[in-house]
Amino acid sequence: MTSNADARHTILVGVDGSDSARRAACWGAREARRRGAVLSLVHVCYIPDTLPRYPAPPKERFDEAMVEAGESTLSEAKDAALAEAPDIQVETYVHIGPVAATLVAESKNARLVVLGSRGLGGFAGLLVGSVGVTLAAHGACPVVVVPKDGDGRETPADVGLGDVDGAGCVVVGIDGSRRSDPAVEFAFDAASQRGVPLVAVHVWNQATIDTDWPELSIATSHEAEGQLESLVASERLAGWREKYPDVEVTVRVRRGRPAEMLLEEAGREEAPAELIVVGSRGRGPLLGLGLGSVSQKVLHHAGVPVAIVRSGAQA
Numbered sequence: 001m002t003s004n005a006d007a008r009h010t011i012l013v014g015v016d017g018s019d020s021a022r023r024a025a026c027w028g029a030r031e032a033r034r035r036g037a038v039l040s041l042v043h044v045c046y047i048p049d050t051l052p053r054y055p056a057p058p059k060e061r062f063d064e065a066m067v068e069a070g071e072s073t074l075s076e077a078k079d080a081a082l083a084e085a086p087d088i089q090v091e092t093y094v095h096i097g098p099v100a101a102t103l104v105a106e107s108k109n110a111r112l113v114v115l116g117s118r119g120l121g122g123f124a125g126l127l128v129g130s131v132g133v134t135l136a137a138h139g140a141c142p143v144v145v146v147p148k149d150g151d152g153r154e155t156p157a158d159v160g161l162g163d164v165d166g167a168g169c170v171v172v173g174i175d176g177s178r179r180s181d182p183a184v185e186f187a188f189d190a191a192s193q194r195g196v197p198l199v200a201v202h203v204w205n206q207a208t209i210d211t212d213w214p215e216l217s218i219a220t221s222h223e224a225e226g227q228l229e230s231l232v233a234s235e236r237l238a239g240w241r242e243k244y245p246d247v248e249v250t251v252r253v254r255r256g257r258p259a260e261m262l263l264e265e266a267g268r269e270e271a272p273a274e275l276i277v278v279g280s281r282g283r284g285p286l287l288g289l290g291l292g293s294v295s296q297k298v299l300h301h302a303g304v305p306v307a308i309v310r311s312g313a314q315a
């Protein structure tokens with residue numbers, strides 16, 4: 001990115017001309033306004049090395065045409081973003097290269113990457129496309145995936161952009177390990193910026209206890225286990241409560257399947273989530289994978305924007 005804007009002040013949106021990406025640009029515009037950040041709209045053209053010989057034009061002309069098409073896609077997205085937040089600074093960039101890898105590289109120059117859940121391609125059956133999943137797993141900064149409108153996954157929050165006029169909340173999933181700390185910090189900051197409460201959800205079940213704290217397995221009742229889990233959750237929040245005294249925090253400890261419980265808490269009618277925040281990895285055993293199973297499920301089934309915050313990738 002050739003930009004004067006400091007990475008800490010740049011919100012990058014990936015734009016491919018889809019309706020989903022336009023919604024991502026609108027969400028990014030609101031976020032840029034909230035944070036006084038620059039909105040950087042990026043389109044990546046993937047131009048294969050080998051083009052069909054006939055009747056394709058010479059490669060240079062083909063490249064030119066792709067870049068021109070990208071510029072016009074970006075200009076539409078810019079109009080949509082400025083209609084949402086007229087006073088923000090918007091920059092546009094066309095890059096040439098493999099799409100996900102280029103956006104992963106560009107994420108180093110941003111404080112936040114925003115993408116639509118789907119793009120122009122892909123299988124209709126998938127809820128989140130490959131670019132969204134790759135960035136969530138490998139992006140250098142937190143990634144927000146904005147859901148498609150009318151996916152049939154309605155929540156009480158305004159479907160899609162997640163704005164509920166200050167009546168909502170930010171929901172963060174904490175698994176009791178340090179790995180969710182960056183997600184917790186991101187969530188406190190997001191709640192503080194929006195002036196809404198933070199709901200920290202800690203879900204536990206026998207499997208998490210057996211795996212991580214064998215000594216807790218001897219607890220005699222679910223009630224006793226639940227109390228211990230509450231302590232674990234509170235400990236993870238302690239420092240952040242002091243740093244963000246303006247944020248009203250509720251801790252909810254649930255027993256069951258983590259992704260299901262998180263989505264249930266996010267969909268509460270009285271205080272629907274505007275944003276769900278999860279870490280990219282939890283305490284699961286498959287450390288080689290970029291995205292844990294709970295994060296994946298939340299990403300694929302949430303009806304509101306989801307922020308994925310990797311350990312070591314802080315806003």
Ligand SMILES: Nc1ncnc2c1ncn2[C@@H]1O[C@H](COP(=O)(O)OP(=O)(O)OP(=O)(O)O)[C@@H](O)[C@H]1O
Pocket residue numbers: 013014015016018020021024042043044045046099114115116117118119120121122123128129130131132133
């Ligand atoms: N060429 C691109 N340039 C910039 N951003 C892109 C590009 N392609 C996708 N994106 C971003 O990623 C989001 C998700 O698109 P993605 O490509 O993952 O889904 P898809 O096209 O439905 O599926 P797939 O490409 O995996 O077949 C888009 O809404 C957009 O924000």
Ligand SMILES: [Mg+2]
Pocket residue numbers: 016119120121122129131
């Ligand atoms: Mg695509």
